[in-house]
Amino acid sequence: MKVLEIKNLHKIYNDSAVEVHAVNGIDLHFEEGEFAAIVGPSGSGKTTLLNMIGGLDKPTNGEVIINGTKIGTLGKSKIIDFRMRNIGFVFQSYNLIPVLTAKENVEFIMGLQKWTKEKRNARTKELLEAVGLGDRMNSRPSQLSGGQQQRVSVARALASKPSFVLADEPTANLDSKSTSQLLEIMKDLNKKENITFIFSTHDKRVIDKARRVITIEDGKVTSDEIK
């Protein structure tokens, strides 16, 4: 089942005197349960592409279709709500809420969706145990290592059972041990929950684990390889 379709996507920045074509006519689609890496050198347009897929940025041209919905047609409020229900985010610098515990960070998005307390507790417990932090539920981000924080971030991204998870350089700040732990966890969850994972990365360890590798250069897809 197609969860994400990208049609002729363009993004042009006119901020400076020079016009920058960050994304230049990309066509892609992703099926349910994929574990895909978007790779490319710095400035190749990976993050811009991910931002447009996640509805954080508007394309200059083209369409992003998620589960049949053209997200470009959604208004400001609707796109936020759509993101909440359909997309999970994992950020490079974890971006957890520092005043909340691991448990509270994970259940935050479920709270926004008004899940019942029982449902929230059960899902939070399930996810934190799945990422190996069942015993650190009440720890605040400052009490966790970088790898542990990123695992909480993964659990949070999966909390409301989104259609896919977008992870922008998720291992960039992690050591190799934490990276392999995180990748194993994400792969397990990808299988168990059948949720599509899309990474932007230039980390070889992530690329090795990915089942599909899409290479971007100068805003264009130069290869799309399924292992």
Add this chain to the structure above:
Amino acid sequence: MIWKTSWKNVWRNKTRSLVVIISVTLGVIGGLFYIAFSEGMVRQRMHSVLNNEIAHIQITNKNFRSNNEIKYMISEGDKIIDELNNDPEILSASGRFIVNGMLSVDAKNSGIQIMAVDPEKEKTISEIYQKIIPGTGNWDKIKTKNKIYIGEALAKSLNIINYNIKDFVIDSLRKKEVSEKVLLMLEPLRNKRFKNEKIFIRELEKTLKSSYNNTIKKQLMDNARYYRKRAKLIFSFVNADSNQISEAYRIGGIYKIDNHMFEKVYAFINADQFKKLAGIPEGQYHQILLKVNDLDECTNIKKRLEKKYSSLEILSWKDIQTDMAYVEEFMGFFYNIFIIIILAALSFGIINTMLMAVLERTKELGMLTAIGMNRRKVFRMIMLESIFLSLTGGVIGMILGRILIAWTNKIGINLSSMGDGMESFGYSSICYPAIDDTFFINLTILVIFTGILSAIYPAYKALKLNPADALKTD
């Protein structure tokens, strides 16, 4: 979830939040206390004005106030008093005779105004009968022959209050643990009579030198003071026939009402005795004083009485005590100005803190919008943080302010160091701060409202963040 997160966000930077909360708390306490202090002073003054000095409404002959001559009487006084006492809007009415004259004791004399009053009816319009200093007499003596009630300030100026360090004074000082050395130094002053406070203090300072301090002064002033109750006071005045009349009086009591000007001028005697002395016909008075049931109706009642008794001059307390009428009218306005200043300071503190909080958390707020927290909820979260900040400080401030006001209301704030100054203007030297409960409720609402208003700009700033840009921010 948002409430919980907002509350936790308040404590993200404990020092900063505590500084804001403490500032709000102190601002609210300060504001409340200042208002309660002013309100207490004004209420006490108002009480004294209405219950000791002028009552609610005064009726006189139209010529009396401008000429102040004994001949200008209310001719059908008794009839009018009866009518007024049967008026449902009037609590009580009583007649007085008022005459200017000279009061002399030994070589001292002072111009005064005698209020000749009905001893019982006077109690319904004035509280002077309750203001007699213990040990100086009592109001009931007014019924006995030729008793006069003078104010403490007049008693002082006529040297009726004397000082003498008798044996019991030394004993009481010893009990208060005043050193034997000081008691020995006081020996030359023992059993000597000092005619007034000024001379007594001068001698004490000279004798005790560096050992003289406020504690000893207070002990001595309180204990060594005695009243010359047997002193003969001669009151002289001119009657309606322009004859000089003098009469000797003894002190029935000395009253104290914290208004030196009043105490110095007004003395009270029995109306029946004065009527015979001055040859005033039955049923006539110089002045009828009224107390009404509802003070807010005073002006309307005055207008009604003006129509009914058109030949007489009728003045409400606002006409007589114009300064207090202005104070009553504008006090609320000044309180409001003061509150606005406090709330503005509170508001700037909150805006500053919340703006810093928003700018520091740009990335986090971007993340929240990215993962699906809509703008309304981001706005609400920032608003709640501001409200929690202002409310915490506001509530603590109001509770502590309330306790402080209740406590000082109970014990009073002694302003005796400037007491003479205060009492010269008619204000008590002991202030009992007071405030209405409705004022607290209004202030609570205002503090919350200010918190909400102050949060709008920082919350609006948060709304303006683009999640993609915000996430880029380091």
